[in-house]
Structures are given as structure tokens and as C-alpha cells.
Amino acid sequence: MPRYLFPTPKGSEITPREVYLNRRHFIAGATAAGALLALDGSVKAAASATEPLKFSEGKVKALSDKPTARELATTYNNYYEFGTAKNEPARNASTLKVRPWTVEIGGEVAKPRTIGIEDLLAMELEERIYRMRCVEAWSMVIPWVGMSFSKLANLVEPTSKAKYVKFTSAARPEEMPGVRTRILDWPYTEGLRMDEAMHPLTFLTLGMYGETLPNQNGAPVRIVTPWKYGFKNAKSIVRIDFVSEQPRTAWMTAGANEYGFYANVNPEVDHPRWSQKHERLLPAFFASRETEKFNGYGAEVASLYSGMDLAVNF
Amino acid sequence: MSFALPKPWIAPLKLLVFLLSLVPLARIAYAIVIDPISLGANPAETILHMTGDWVIYFLLITLAITPLRKLTGWNDLIKFRRMMGLYAFFYACIHFLSYIGFDRLFDLSDMAREIVKRPFILVGFAAFVLLIPLAITSTRGWVLRLGGARWSALHKLVYPIAVLGIVHYWWLVKRDITWPLVFALVLAVLLAYRGFKRGGRKIRAATS
Incomplete structure (x- = not known):
């Protein structure tokens, strides 16, 4: 079938x-x-x-688009640890045990620590409505709940040697059927340059639609960088390392010519196999939305890349 | 070895197969009109993938008819081959129209650029274009006009078409090649059967 x-x-x-x-x-x-x-x-x-969360309204400007229906955002997911079809994560992810959960934070930091999910949830949370643009040329508008990643980073005090941040997702073959296959080089890893990671828009995400994250959306904690393609948003994070070298990500290992380290949303730089000029704002039939550079967050983030050739550093 | 169904059964059976082959289209139409949510968050993609799958199913069914007929001795199967081939073309038309509509917004110059630029779209488009002469010449009149030998030479195009269709699917998927691989293996068996048969004939001809 x-x-x-x-x-x-x-x-x-x-x-x-x-x-x-x-x-x-x-x-x-x-x-x-x-x-x-x-x-x-x-x-x-x-x-x-999922459980309800306490949070305040985010300070980031809201989008003019209405949030995508929760039912769609929680049944159409790219989460290969639970299967490569979009509907498989919603069917398979309930086996993931998200309590207890800890995130180990280490590398080039003054105060490495292991932080429990309860401690993260007890921090001050806010809601941010971001558009999420998938590299496959579709997008959704999702109300996330969490905090700027910099808040967590400041707790561990990165040293001057920290140039990049590497995120490592859970890889548990007993709980994640996709990890039993060799679709990707597990565990899933992603990374950001230090200034990208510390940018206020980079969001350590614990919930969506006012509640904790459903498993298929990356429970219990994930990263969201709204100006980058969705695959940068590592899910179910168990390790965060501050490192001196650019980390090699899971998708770069899978296909470095198609999935770059930066992966900034950019209508001028096509994926080798499809155009990125337009996108389908789901559940629309027509791919009629013109993709915006940096997914519309250019005013906030374009300066991070001044002087860089974004066609080379895609 | 051969057997045949009673003649009066053939027409109703053909009608049944004809109607069953419309079920995927009915499912899509029902979903669009009555129940859009059943197509999921990305309805256009669901339609593209479903119709694309059915093109490959019908192509493989078409190619399976001759081997099945030879293996089972049920010669009536040949009476269903044209219908299966035309259904492959029918779903290819919907697939292609969905692509130029939903993805390219009926912008034909944009579509032309994409076809040239993207190998996976190019091979899919080539398969579609090659299907057109086969669909046109599928009638009895065209068999007579071309003559049996030329007609069947033309219709050998179905082999490269099936290969291109599966390559199109293979090059589309991001990582998981399970289904393209399954289809490729089925096609390989169907093509190998023909090669084996031809080889067998040659050997017999050489030794007699």
C-alpha cells in the first residue's frame, strides 16, 4: 500500500x-x-x-495568517523516528516516554548541567505564533509555547570557544520504530551558529496550542527557528552541546547537496529537486503563497548573514 | 493449458473492472466535495501521490496481463489490457493536471522551466508524453491502420514508460525508497519474464 x-x-x-x-x-x-x-x-x-501550560503572550509581532487547525498540525508531521509518511508520527509516537526527561547541556560552557523537563516547564513561558516553512514547500502557522533559547544558554554560561550549538534528539529503537531502520544516521542532530542560537527568535519550545507538545510534534522539548526550514527544528532533544566547530547535521549526512547547514528559507535558492519560490499554506490546495526570504523574519535576522553568499551557504 | 469464461460473462466483468478502476477517482471527488479533511493537511499532495500511485499500479497491471495469461492459460485476460492501459493514461492525466494546477498554478512558462530544470519532473513528463500516442492508437481502427507489426512495435513504448514512471517516483522521495523499490522489483520481474521467454524462443529456434 x-x-x-x-x-x-x-x-x-x-x-x-x-x-x-x-x-x-x-x-x-x-x-x-x-x-x-x-x-x-x-x-x-x-x-x-498533552497538558495545559501557563504562559504569557509573546512579544513578537503576530502573523496576519490564522493558526493552522491543531488537528492538521498534529497529524501531518515529518518525524522520521516514527516513520517517513506524514501520518505515521501521529499513529506511532504514543510509545515515546516523555517522562522522566532530562536534557544534558555541555561542551564549551562554564556550568554544564543536566536539566529536568519539570525545571524547564517551571520557567517563564510565552506564546509565539510562527509560520513554519518546510523544505518541501508547504507551511503552517503554529502557536508555540516556550522561551528564547538564549535564556537556557545563559544558565550554562557558554565560553568564548563556543561557536556553534549542536542539538541531539532522542534515538530509542524500542520506542521509535523509525530508528530501527537506517533512513537517517541516528540520532538526529541539528545545529546553529552561536549568534543564530542566541537570537531572541530562536525558541526553545515546550508546547503548542496552549498545551505541552504532542509526541508527534517533538515532545517534550524541541527547538524552533522560524526563519529556517523545518528540518532545522530538532525534536525531542536530549543533549545540547556548545561546540567550536560547525556540527555535521543528520540531513547534511543524508544529502549535503540538498540540505545545507544554514537552511534559511529563501525563494531565490531552490532545492535541487524543486522550486522554493512558492509554498502551500496548508490546508490550501494551491501553492499560491509567495515564499518570503527568511520566511518573513528578514527584518530581525538578515543582518546575521550580511556579506555571506546565501546561494553557497544554503 | 487454457480455459475460458462463458462468453456472456465477459461484458459484465469488463463493466465491473471499469467501475472498480474509477474507485480512486470517486474517493478523491468525494473527499473534495464532501469531506476535505479526509485528504489530510496537504490535500493537493495527497491527490498527486494517489493518482501517481495508480498510474504505476495500472501500468504494472497492464504489463502483468501477458505473463498471467500465459501462466494461467486464461486467454480472456487480453480483453482487459487496453482498459488497464487507458486507465494508466487517465490517472496520468489527472496527475499531470493536478501538478500544473496545484503546484504551478497553471503558469505554463513556469511549468516548462520546472520540467527542464528538475530531472524527476522531466522523466515523469517524458513518461506522460510517451503515453499519449499509445492512448490515441489504442483503438481497433488504429491497429488496422498501422498494421499489427508496426502497432505492436509502437506499443513496446510501454516498457520505457514504466521504467521512467518508477524512476520519477524514485527521484522524488527524500529518503525512504521502500515503495519505489517494490515497484521496480515488480517491473523487473515482469520485464525479465519477457526476456526469458524471448531467450527461450531463440534457443528453441536455434536447436530445431
Whole structure:
């Protein structure tokens, strides 16, 4: 069968409206029951569900486009650890255990540390509505919840030797079926230059649509750089290293001529196999949106690349 | 070894196959009109991929008919071959129109640039163009006009068309070549069967 079956749930899988509306009670109840009776199943169900977050409205200007429906943003995902078809992550990602979760931060820093997800969630969070532009020429508008990555970086005090940041995602074959294949060189790694990482737009993301991240969207913590193609946004991060050399990313290893280190959204630089001039703002049928340089964030980030040939450093 | 269905069964069976072959189109039409969400977040991509898949399915079915007929002795199968080939062309038309519409916004000069620039689009387009003469000359009248030998020489184009179609798919995918590989293997078996048969004939001819 083809890899892109309709993401239509079976009738039996559709959550009844009442259950959906009362899901927080349900989750609370399931967690309590799990704690009391040590019912593994219900604890798991609670772990893979999302929870509401407390956050303030972000200071970044909002987009004129309305956010994409949550149902679409959570069922159409590129997350190869759970399968290469867009609907597979939503089907397969519930096996990922996102609690307990820690992120190890090290490398060229004065204060290396391991930080628990609870500590990240306890920090002051804000909502940012960013457009996410995939390298495949489609885009979505997503309300993320999190904080500027620089806030986390400042906690560990990068030294002057830190020139780049390398993000490493979880690679757990037991929990991630895609990792059992050799589609990419696991674990998934991504990277940013130091000034890109410290830019206020670079967002350490813990939630979307007001709740914690669903597993298929990179729970429990991911990075979002809105002026770059989506594959730069490493999901389910377990390690952050401040390094002196430009890290080799998973997609550069897979195809360095197609996926560069910078991967800035740029209508003037085509992917070798398709044009980047237009994009499809999902769920539109027509690819009629003209792609903006730096995905529309040029005023904020273009200065990072002054003097650089973006066709060479793509 | 050969067998045949009772003659009155053929026409209804053909009608059944004809209608079944329209199911993918009906599914797309139903989704567009009644239930767009069933096409997912990227409905145009779903339509492109579905119709592209069906072109390859129908091409492989078309190419499987002769081997199946020889292996089973069910000679009526040949009566379905033209329909299968025309359905491959039919879904290729929808696939191509979806591409120039949804992706290229009916901008033909933009489309021409893309075709020349992108090898995977070029091979897909070549396969589509090569299908056109086969579809046109699929009628009985054209068989007579061309003569059997020339007609069947022309229709040997279906082999390169199938190869180009699968190359088109192979070059499109980002990393996961599972399905292009499966299709390529099926095609390889179907082509190898023909090579094997021809080789067998030559050997027999040489030794007799």
C-alpha cells in the first residue's frame, strides 16, 4: 500500500466529544488511578496526552495568517523516528516516554548541567505564533509555547570557544520504530551558529496550542527557528552541546547537496529537486503563497548573514 | 493449458473492472466535495501521490496481463489490457493536471522551466508524453491502420514508460525508497519474464 494513506481514524478510535471536553478530568483521574493501582496502561495514557501550560503572550509581532487547525498540525508531521509518511508520527509516537526527561547541556560552557523537563516547564513561558516553512514547500502557522533559547544558554554560561550549538534528539529503537531502520544516521542532530542560537527568535519550545507538545510534534522539548526550514527544528532533544566547530547535521549526512547547514528559507535558492519560490499554506490546495526570504523574519535576522553568499551557504 | 469464461460473462466483468478502476477517482471527488479533511493537511499532495500511485499500479497491471495469461492459460485476460492501459493514461492525466494546477498554478512558462530544470519532473513528463500516442492508437481502427507489426512495435513504448514512471517516483522521495523499490522489483520481474521467454524462443529456434 502507498505510504500516504488518509489519516482518517477508525470510527472506534474517534474520541467522543464528551470525553474530549472532559479530557483534563480524565487525565487527572487516570493519573490518580495509575498512582494508586500502578496500572501501567493508564499511566502511559496519561504520559502521552498533552497538558495545559501557563504562559504569557509573546512579544513578537503576530502573523496576519490564522493558526493552522491543531488537528492538521498534529497529524501531518515529518518525524522520521516514527516513520517517513506524514501520518505515521501521529499513529506511532504514543510509545515515546516523555517522562522522566532530562536534557544534558555541555561542551564549551562554564556550568554544564543536566536539566529536568519539570525545571524547564517551571520557567517563564510565552506564546509565539510562527509560520513554519518546510523544505518541501508547504507551511503552517503554529502557536508555540516556550522561551528564547538564549535564556537556557545563559544558565550554562557558554565560553568564548563556543561557536556553534549542536542539538541531539532522542534515538530509542524500542520506542521509535523509525530508528530501527537506517533512513537517517541516528540520532538526529541539528545545529546553529552561536549568534543564530542566541537570537531572541530562536525558541526553545515546550508546547503548542496552549498545551505541552504532542509526541508527534517533538515532545517534550524541541527547538524552533522560524526563519529556517523545518528540518532545522530538532525534536525531542536530549543533549545540547556548545561546540567550536560547525556540527555535521543528520540531513547534511543524508544529502549535503540538498540540505545545507544554514537552511534559511529563501525563494531565490531552490532545492535541487524543486522550486522554493512558492509554498502551500496548508490546508490550501494551491501553492499560491509567495515564499518570503527568511520566511518573513528578514527584518530581525538578515543582518546575521550580511556579506555571506546565501546561494553557497544554503 | 487454457480455459475460458462463458462468453456472456465477459461484458459484465469488463463493466465491473471499469467501475472498480474509477474507485480512486470517486474517493478523491468525494473527499473534495464532501469531506476535505479526509485528504489530510496537504490535500493537493495527497491527490498527486494517489493518482501517481495508480498510474504505476495500472501500468504494472497492464504489463502483468501477458505473463498471467500465459501462466494461467486464461486467454480472456487480453480483453482487459487496453482498459488497464487507458486507465494508466487517465490517472496520468489527472496527475499531470493536478501538478500544473496545484503546484504551478497553471503558469505554463513556469511549468516548462520546472520540467527542464528538475530531472524527476522531466522523466515523469517524458513518461506522460510517451503515453499519449499509445492512448490515441489504442483503438481497433488504429491497429488496422498501422498494421499489427508496426502497432505492436509502437506499443513496446510501454516498457520505457514504466521504467521512467518508477524512476520519477524514485527521484522524488527524500529518503525512504521502500515503495519505489517494490515497484521496480515488480517491473523487473515482469520485464525479465519477457526476456526469458524471448531467450527461450531463440534457443528453441536455434536447436530445431
